[in-house]
Amino acid sequence: MFRFVLNGSLQHNKSTLIRSILYSTKQLPKKVLATEPKAIDDLKPHHKYGGNEKYSSDQLHTLKTVSFDEIRVETIAQEIPNIVQNAAVVEQKKPIINWEPTPLSDSSKLINQYLMLSKIRLTTLVVITTMVGYGIAPAPFDPSTFLYCTVGTGLCSAAANAVNQYHEVPFDAQMARTKNRVLVRGQLTPLHSINFAIASALIGSGLLYFGVNGYAAALGAGNLFLYTSVYTPMKRFSILNTWVGSVVGAIPPVIGWVGCSGAFEPGCFLLAALLYSWQFPHFNALSWNLRPDYSRAGYRMMAVTDPALCRRTALRHTVALSVFSALAPVLDVTNIWFALEMLPLNAYFIYLAYKFYQKSDSGSSRKLFRFSLIQLPVLMILFFVNKKEWISKKETIGKLTAAPLATDASAMIAPTIKAIL
Known part of the structure; x- marks a missing residue:
């Protein structure tokens, strides 16, 4: 983002200002016959300063800073030896970006x-x-x-x-x-x-x-x-x-x-x-x-x-x-x-x-x-x-061996119980 301080010496540095604004737009203007650069008054702000008013150098000195996105550039000619490129209407627009938190909070x-x-x-x-x-x-x-x-x-x-x-x-x-x-x-x-x-x-x-x-x-x-x-x-x-x-x-x-x-x-x-x-x-x-x-x-x-x-x-x-x-x-x-x-x-x-x-x-x-x-x-x-x-075989063998033991035990206990009775 470019910011330009407007002061009393603006008229002296207007060519530098125009080049900076034109380069920052990153446009490729068409080549036309050489013409005189436009005056700085052709920079028409569209924010809070009004579009049809012109300011003297003293008035501009009272304005503090103007950001680049507050300026609509109608026509700016770039000075090149023997050739000046005519820039089309350039309007600075901010892209709309929908930011999403990372990681997702849902x-x-x-x-x-x-x-x-x-x-x-x-x-x-x-x-x-x-x-x-x-x-x-x-x-x-x-x-x-x-x-x-x-x-x-x-x-x-x-x-x-x-x-x-x-x-x-x-x-x-x-x-x-x-x-x-x-x-x-x-x-x-x-x-x-x-x-x-x-x-x-x-x-x-x-x-x-x-x-x-x-x-x-x-x-x-x-x-x-x-x-x-x-x-x-x-x-x-x-x-x-x-x-x-x-x-x-x-x-x-x-x-x-x-x-x-x-x-x-x-x-x-x-x-x-x-x-x-x-x-x-x-x-x-x-x-x-x-x-x-x-x-x-x-x-x-x-x-x-x-x-x-x-x-x-x-x-x-x-x-x-x-x-x-x-x-x-x-x-x-x-x-x-x-x-x-x-x-x-x-x-x-x-x-x-x-x-x-x-x-x-x-x-x-x-x-x-x-x-x-x-x-x-x-x-x-x-x-x-x-x-x-x-x-499994182990469980099968265990069941087979457990059955005779139970039979033998019952056979031994049964006569004893009868004798007691």
Whole structure:
């Protein structure tokens, strides 16, 4: 904003004043024949001084200051050797700006912002796999433990995602897929997001420890550390982040399993292996069409740094997924029908991965990604329906051994009672 002090020497410096006013308008006037500059009296104020009155130098001296936005410039000629540019009518107008407080103070949007901060879609997938792991475990269903297990795991996942977004704000701002996240847009402060993450982590770990068991709490806390302190920084310097991220995604069904049965069994490791291998074709196909974003943000993803390895890894793990499915009845976790029902799904999954390996275009990667979204829920349902044992062997043996003991005790006590009577 320019401010000009009008005094008795204004007539002497009028050329300088006219040039300053003209340059500040940033207009590009048309070139015309040279003319004499207009007198300073042609500057017609439109504020409180009136538009048709003229003031002498003494009167102008009594006026203190006139800001530039109080002056309407009708026509001002700029002096240039041999050429003077005729400026059109320039009227200084202030732009209308609607300022909005940052972060948003509307409490009605706070829940929605928390859901976005926790990456609700990813957290929902984590919760579903945890529920499936609990349901597949060969142990009685306990509603309270089931609730504590799923809610606790979901809160730990929400905390991990909040910390992840806190660290990646400058990089998310460079990606079209993540530029509208709440921290990038300033809808929540970084301190607010960290407080949300701490509260979610403490409540989630507490629910797992006091409501489920120590194994589930240790897995939940360990997975939180692995995602925030290993996977998140590793994305900046190594493609091994994809393997670490797959381990993070394979742990939730194990939390559900040990939360239900209270023990690590072959079935929970097999379920984790299935989830681990499924994530490679799923994520590699997704990241293939996001290569410009990942490259711009500086993430070391296979699709960016080693595209050939990205395609090979997706194909290899579709084959591994079919092998793990065939091992389920061998390990006595499911019946033979699970392997037979998964055979056509796995064969088509391998076919799509092979097409992606050959063509490596957006169409083949998109088909592979979309089918991965279908195969995972089908795999979980078939695993649950075809599980071999609904009650664990330990509980079955305990019931069988408890029954003869009760019979023998009653047989020994009955004659004694008759003798006394």
